[in-house]
Amino acid sequence: MIALLLRDLRLAVRAGGGFGLGLAFFLIVVVLVPFGVGPETAVLTRIAPGILWVASLLAALLSLDRIFALDFEDGSLALLATSPLPLEGAALMKALAHWITTGLPLTIAAPALGFLLSLAPEAYVYLLVSLLLGTPALSMIGTFGAALTVGLRRGGLLLSLLVLPLYVPTLIFGAEAVRRGADGLDPTGALLLLGAITAGTFALLPFATAATLRINLR
Amino acid sequence: MIALLLRDLRLAVRAGGGFGLGLAFFLIVVVLVPFGVGPETAVLTRIAPGILWVASLLAALLSLDRIFALDFEDGSLALLATSPLPLEGAALMKALAHWITTGLPLTIAAPALGFLLSLAPEAYVYLLVSLLLGTPALSMIGTFGAALTVGLRRGGLLLSLLVLPLYVPTLIFGAEAVRRGADGLDPTGALLLLGAITAGTFALLPFATAATLRINLR
Amino acid sequence: MRMSLWEYANPKRFMGWTAPVLPVVFGLAGVCLVVGLVWGFFFTPDDYRQGSTVKIIYLHVPAALMAINAWIMMLVASLIWIVRRHHVSALAAKAAASVGLTMTLIALFTGAIWGQPMWGTYWAWDPRLTSFLILFLFYLGYIALWEAIEDPDTAADLTSVLCMVGSIFAILSRYAVLFWNQGLHQGASLSLDPEENVADVFWLPLVVCIAGFALLFIALVLLRTRTEIRARRIRALEARVRRA
């Protein structure tokens, strides 16, 4: 299973810097919002937690369709399915690779971008913690969605449509935690729920993903 | 050239509803923002023009990499390049098809979504006009970006990185027009500039796109 | 036979004439920077409004200027590549991009550090700052495109097209951003109108620093271009060995 993880990471790095680009997209979404909303600091501070979370969600989303699509097209997925590697493990590794190339760099960079949106100083810690707890769930849910749409051409938009509603709880608790942090309230509840979602998705979704893949490979 | 446009539209409809999905993504982004930002009407009204414009931009962005990718992979693009059809015309048709499947439905639906974000009543007209003037530019610029990244696997994120800064002027003038409309100011200047950008991109970028495609096909 | 100017753009000749020139440029850059920075930091008075923070101008302004110059140089080099297909100009454009990116970052960072005492915030969506942020994104995209493409000639072609189209949009963005927000940032400090200039005591060392940064920019671009040429040479030799 480690072989699969390493291969995916290597492919991400080879194929034009997988790491840098998810990050770049995050950066750009955060940059675009002030152009749309206007430059007033007060407004930006107010919406910063929400925008940062929505942006990380979209950055994660954008690379989802690549998780299985290439492997499906070139036949790797069928070969993996007939290999000794359990598909559940493969699904888990795919989610992990996605998180390492998207969620992790995004989490690390988020404070710097909070800065561009004049995020309240108290909120930085909670931004970091909530993203660290929440982004793995985004990757795992996204992997499941990618498995659902893997056979379909132009699956990209359908994928978004399927996955975004599934992202809603993670988004709500994540943004809520940061907002509470910014307002000086106690965000522990939201963070705990966020952690529970991540734990739950990682416990259950690999099986759902593997089942979905088996169906799509028929 | 019309044949290409019709084929692309037909493919968009066949392959899982090209029309519906750009729209759905737009809808979902607009719906997610209140989850992230919180439900206060005052804040939402304030940021609605910006969010609507940023969301249409992202919706346009998400389907960009499909413009040429499939045609490149299955060899159609090389065949088109050696056909009597000028590549400049093909580029234009691709942009047009993208606009018809993304920009146009989005423009038509935007007022309904403005409603969800409590957009100021005065702004609806300007939202519609600005999207109608601006989204074609988004499609054309995006087509150029798609041509740049067509040979590259995982070009999707690189594409966003290349295209988003190019979208900045369109976004600024578009959102500004709506905001001025909402504030009761005169948005004509912004709308004129928006129109100028669209005219300019359609005059110049088909040539740049065709040149880029020729390079990438080598 | 009279030698054409373009001959200097032949990779081998380029390596030849830059080898002796490079240390000289580096030396001059070092001298100017040391003189300008020491003068600026230790031998100018504090500004009556801005206090000692004004001294960051000696890094900020030259870096900002070089960041813009680097893009202009990329544009010129790209045009030369498109028209005359001199490999050195394509590689020089690539070299200028990474130097320009660094300069942009320095300008952004020093500006941010300066912003805290001056405006009470590290970052504001001021038009000039915003333009720089956009410039930063352009650099990032340009470099990412270079990195993403395997074949160097294709990469040179595509990045050239991007650079030309990007330049138009960069100028457009500048106007768009001004339209969007009137800002806090200073006007030009170097202007033909003496009334607008900063006081002479600040001005002279600033000019020396700018000269130093300009020389440093040239030196770094030459150095990086040489590195790129060597890398291409190694690539070519490897390919030949593999085929033999």
Add this chain to the structure above:
Amino acid sequence: MLRVQNLTCARGGVPVLSGVSFDVAAGQALILRGPNGVGKTTLLRTLAGLQPALAGAADYPQDQGAYASHADGIKTALTVTENLAFWADVHGTILSDGIFATFDLVDLRDRMAGTLSAGQKRRLGLARLGVIGRKVLFLDEPTVSLDGFSVRLFADWLQNTHLAGGGISVIATHIDLGLAAPELDLTPFKAAPDVGGGSDEAFL
């Protein structure tokens, strides 16, 4: 040993072949013949377990099947060695040096797979079969794009290494491989229009 009994298989919800039965003993190969569209690919995918059979069964030692077709899971951004090493890793086998020689890949070891020619890429795809160490191979047109020399290289490996080691293989091909193996023409097994079992069966 591979035993196929009364197999019916479908594509796109429509039965394509029905009543296919054959046995292949260890150390033997079987060559499937039949015109385009008769259902060779469908049969091989069913045998490999990639799609369910409508009726009948295929028995062979579990976890010993491997399927190989045109889409051979080669990553263009990995080198030849990296590609093979990955599959060796997944299957828990060891990538021996000999495999490169067997499939004439020695000079291409460090080349990105994306830069290979059609035939070279095909050889890489076939080398994967030598790496994963499976006993029962289902091969769909394995020698497409190969030149005569490479076809012989592959036939030699199949005969002298795989089959000689007790392997089994079922091969669909339109090209003569020069293997001494029985052929099975699938035309007689073409599903009659009224054979039952498709996904719409219940509605008829």
Add this chain to the structure above:
Amino acid sequence: MLRVQNLTCARGGVPVLSGVSFDVAAGQALILRGPNGVGKTTLLRTLAGLQPALAGAADYPQDQGAYASHADGIKTALTVTENLAFWADVHGTILSDGIFATFDLVDLRDRMAGTLSAGQKRRLGLARLGVIGRKVLFLDEPTVSLDGFSVRLFADWLQNTHLAGGGISVIATHIDLGLAAPELDLTPFKAAPDVGGGSDEAFL
């Protein structure tokens, strides 16, 4: 008539073939032979104008060239007829009914191209050549995956319709097509390691 003179062509910035010269008269075909990786695909793409030649030139009536390879631009979500109609439209020709019979596609006219078998899809790809009405065809392994009957179908069309109508074609193949055409072995034209002209040439 097609005249190729002293052509050097490259792939991945490395010269692959050099000094290739040949003439093909109207109504004639030429078959390219050579082991995997010798540069057949590269040569055909260069001839078709899809990539620039490093040196030399290929002359043939302008706008009369057409290239066909494995990637034949078939849209899986369009039917067979729609696929062909599109290319007829682009080339300003008319899609005649005869073409379906010629390539044995009559039964498949309204089938989505994505549901065709490998050989059926290949026939569709070849039918495109009959639709676009180009005179100079550059064909890269046109009969891959075809059964014997279909190969003959294609050879017949080539001989009796295309060549008989004054067409030209250059065909790279490893399979015998049964065409009475001269063969050209590319092995002697393999570029020497020190032949000039790659994209790194200026740096040596």
